[in-house]
Amino acid sequence: MKKQLRELNKIISDNRSGSAQILLNLKKHILKNPDDEDYLRFVITEAENHLNHFASVKNFLMELKSELKKSDLKQLRLFLENSILAQTKETELLFEKNKKYLKKFKVLTTLSYSKTLLEILKVWYKENPSLEIFILESRPMFEGRIFAKELIKIGFNCNLVVDAMMNYAVQNSDAVIIGADQILKNDNVVNKVGSFPLALCANENRKPFIVIATKDKFINSTRFTDSKRPEYEVWNYKHAKLQITNFYFEEIPAKYISKTIS
Missing domain, CATH: 1.10.150 (DNA polymerase; domain 1)
Known part of the structure; x- marks a missing residue:
């Protein structure tokens, strides 16, 4: 037990x-x-x-x-x-259904760690082993580093960048692609913090912002709420005049999403 x-x-x-x-x-x-x-x-x-x-x-x-x-x-x-x-x-089928659209991209930007995206990239690698990927490290838990290790195992060439360099990554990519934790009824997407500014960067640079999600990510609600996470994950420092805010997830308005693959 x-x-x-x-x-x-x-x-x-x-x-x-x-x-x-x-x-x-x-x-x-x-x-x-x-x-x-x-x-x-x-x-x-x-x-x-x-x-x-x-x-x-x-x-x-x-x-x-x-x-x-x-x-x-x-x-x-x-x-x-x-x-x-x-x-x-399901992820293999998602790629097969959207292969023609996805194969035109040669360089991608993503963030954090997405199992769904990882499984799709495994199949994608067989079609295009020269695909290059920028990965935002995704503070405070640095899931992007874990994702980079998994992609390197597959054989991809990866470029890990700090979150604040997202615009550099987007400028040097053909598209931005992320997973999702929730797809709301109004088509807004909930994903790791950093996804909303990443969507803004993609729109500003006129690059497609693509969300990949399996059907079980859809919920019958238009509301999203998140709770604060431990302060020490950001900085283990205490002071009466210091407040540390730590959220893991945020909502991305549908108007910034070019395509949802599901």
């Missing part, structure tokens, strides 16, 4: 991976323990308490709870296995 709890805690406290990666890890964790109904309901409660701000996780948990009401253990295993397989295959 201790091992299970450690693994679960690692998943729900992950503040560096994208929502798609966190969801995949959660599904795999549940698949290891489908026969313990009490633990399964505990996992659902913990995930709802810590991960419900991710649209894909929220949608999956709703499906899972519905499945629990009607399925036996064998059916539950099959549901989880199919869900993992479908999540893996």
Whole structure:
């Protein structure tokens, strides 16, 4: 049980991976323990308490709870296995459907870490191994560094830049492409902080600003709220006259988005 709890805690406290990666890890964790109904309901409660701000996780948990009401253990295993397989295959299909549009770009700018975008880039690399990618490091957790390591493993040539250099990156790119944590009903997109100014840079430089998202990122709401994150992640310094504000996510108005691939 201790091992299970450690693994679960690692998943729900992950503040560096994208929502798609966190969801995949959660599904795999549940698949290891489908026969313990009490633990399964505990996992659902913990995930709802810590991960419900991710649209894909929220949608999956709703499906899972519905499945629990009607399925036996064998059916539950099959549901989880199919869900993992479908999540893996969906990104490949997204690229195939939009290959003609995407293949015209030779240099991209992105930020943070997106599992969905990573899986698409794996397929894209087979079509164009010379594709170059600028990556914003994405403070305060530096997910861009993790993303760069993953892209280098695939074989891509990457250029990691600090967030404040986003305009330089955009000027030297053909397009800006990001993942998404939520797609709101009004077509606004919620993603890592830095995405909104990145969209403004793209529009100012007349470069396409593209969002790639799987269907489970869509929510039936036009409202987005985020909570403040720990101050020490930005700067571990205290002073009576100093206030540190740390948010992870922000909303990008639809008018700045050239295309949403979903």
